[in-house]
Amino acid sequence: MKLYEQYPVSLTNSLSGKKEKFETLAPGFVGMYVCGPTVYNYVHLGNARTFLSFDIISRYLRSLGYKVRYVRNITDVGHLESDADEGEDKIGKKARLEQLEPMEIVKRYTEDFHTVMRHFNILPPSIEPSATGHIVEQINITKKLIELGLAYEVNGSVYFDVKKYNQSNHYGILSGRNIEDLMESGRDLDSQDEKREKIDFALWKKASPQHIMQWPSPWGEGFPGWHIECTVMSTKYLGETFDIHGGGMDLKFPHHECEIAQATGANGKSPVRYWIHSNMLTVNGQKMSKSLGNSFLPSELFSGSHPLLTRGYSPMTVRFFMLQSHYSSTLDFSNEALNAAEKGFKKLNNALTLIKSLEHPRKTSTINSEFEKNLPGQIDKCFQNMSDDFNTAKTLAVLFEMASQINIWTSQKESLAQVNEETFENYKSTYISMMEEVLGLKEEANHNNDLLDGAVNVLIGLRKKARTDKNFALSDKIRDDLKGIGIQLKDGKDGEMSYEIEK
RNA sequence: GGUUCCGUGGCCGAGUGGCUAGGCUGAGCUCUGCAAAAGCUCCUACAGCGGUUCGAAUCCGCUCGGAACCUCCA
Incomplete structure (x- = not known):
């Protein structure tokens, strides 16, 4: 019996808003796509939280015995600065400001992103495709959508016809919106606008002559629109329908909504079975974001060199801090919370060091029946909690109980003889693998010199x-x-x- | 204005109909030559009001307060 059969996973599907039993398209295999970073700037702590959430999900699914293909893209082109006529590519803009080649920017911030991921012990995905590497595919799907009558060309740009799509599908199915409301609210089209309706979105955008990143297309020189890259890269590597699509809550609308529309329009089927959205990291109750000026970089957090921070905290302390809450809840950042997390993590970390060198005496002694009941129960609970929508907070609570037990065994070695050797070995390996493999809380050495x-x-x-x-x-x-x-x-x-x- | 969500003890933060969350802080005790670490014990809450129910933090309604999305955002 596979572990994933013994501990079946259930997760909250954003599409239904309910917790559902997780059933994979192909038994034993999981296809998962997560929207990666736009590499036009350093990733801040809030960004890191999202990637951590999906790191946990992929780690846990693997530990249950699933073979997981985890695709996480790098957006190195495309996300428009504004919807205005001379819409500007974020990367292109930054490049001009800094007098650098666009790919130089992309390289620098991609490297930074990878460094941050490594610090937090976030494992690399199976495939990390980039938008610029899939221009041809993006042009092809755009052509297909035009042929199907779901997109139209104006002046060298191509837009998705949301109204048309909505005739046979529901645009807004993910975020609970309907097209009428959307057409009433928001910004109005101005006279310069090429779009038929303000809810339409670009699949391909004509480039102005001074625009730095551009590619030839059937509609002239240009660059791909905001949402099409994810549709192309997810379906290319995972198929027209795949198991999990994840991303930050703020991508739900319009980004993911548009992805659904594009993919459903082009392929005639819903692309994703389970949508998972991770919630925001907040500072004083407000979303951490670059534009609000309340964000800080992981490196500033480690060193403590930021006005909001009283001192620095280690990467594993921060990782632990984030795992204490559920990925679907907002998590509020504060120095006090980090201080508490540091002590908590230290406790688990010490127990990890201790149990690694703890050996069963192998002498038969009176077996304590309480132990025989409680220890396997705790092991079970770790898996049950993780299988319950990847509840790391509940799992940590069990690990704290286990850490106490480890401390008792350490100070009273003779009590270990009251435990069945097999039970102990199981307990030991569960604690170590839950900490290091599933939660990715690697042992932090107290001294390394x-x-x-x-x-x-x-x-x-x-x-x-x-x-x-x-x-x-x-x-x-x-x-x-x-x-x-x-x-x-x-x-x-x-x-x-x-x-x-x-x- | 529309859509969605949240409000838990000194702090952080799980829990979604009956059963201990957990961490941090504080108080006390045990161990220790004294400490530190560890162990034990205590401080026990669900924004307000009304309803459903044998029973609600948990379901429903209203009120108050807060947030996210509707513009690029993880």
Whole structure:
């Protein structure tokens, strides 16, 4: 029996707004597409949260035994600055400002994005396609939509005919809108506008002569519209219908709505079975965003070099902080919350270090029936909680219980003999894999400098000697002086000593 | 204005009809030569009002407060 059969996954489908049982199109396989970053700037912490959420989802599905193809794109062209006539490509604009080639910008921010992902221990996707690498496909689907009568050309640009599409489909199915409301609200078309209706959106946009990124097309020199790249890249690598499409909540409308319309229009079938939207990171209750000026970069968070931050926090602390809430809830950022997260993570991290070196004594002793009942139950709960819409918060609660148990075994070694060896091994491997593989909370070493480690161990030796000699004045001096420079010594029950570097 | 969502103890944050969330903080205790770490115990909430129900934080209605989307955004 596969793990995914033992712990069937249910998830909240944005399409229905309800929690649904997850059934894959092909048994044992999952196709998942997530909208990646537009690489025109450094990714901020809010962006990182979304990619973390889907990192967890892909990690967990894999750990259940699914073979996952995870596609996450890089948007290196296309997203228009405005809907106005001389609509400007974000990347092109930035390039002009900085006097750089567009691909230079793309390269720099793509590298930055990858660096940030690595810091947070967010695994790379299976395929990371870029929009500029799929211009031909985007032109082809645009041609197809024109042929089908769902798009029209004006002046070298091509627009999707939403009204026409809506005659046989529902535009707004994902975000709960209807076309009449949409046509009444929002910005009005101005006289310059080429679109027939304001709800229509560009599939291909004519480039002005000074526009830097442009490609030849049947409609002249231009560049692809805002939404078409995702439709092209998702269907190319995952098929016309695939299992999961994810992205930030703010992409639900219009981006994902348009994707549905394009794909359904072109292929005659709904492209996605389960839509998943992750919620925003907020600061003082407001969405973190570049334009609001309340965003900060991961590097600023690690170093603490931002006015909103009182000090720096490690990547794993931040990862843990984010996993304490559900991906579908907003999460409010604050220094206090980060401080609490740091301590919480430290607890789990210590237990992780401890259990790795904890071995079952292999002696038969009186088996404690309480253990035999509780330990497998906790293992079960980890999976059940994760299978319940990837509830990392609930899973962490179980891991805290397990961490306490690990601490007890560590301080009372004899209690370990009351546990069945197989149960223990299972418990151990579950804790380690839940932490490291599923939640991606890798062990943070307390010390990673061999020279320092050696020097501290010399002092530990001296303190041990002083304590055996009952020379507490000296032993305390060693401890207090080390503490003064940020090294905390800890005496174990068995006479062993360990140390920890304080921040 | 339209669409969607939220309001939980000192703080963060799960939970969506009956059953312990959890973390952090605070108080006390145990262990320890003294600390640190660890363990144990305590502080126990669901914005307000009304309704449904044997029973609601959880469902329904209203009120108040907050947010997101409707313009690029993770």
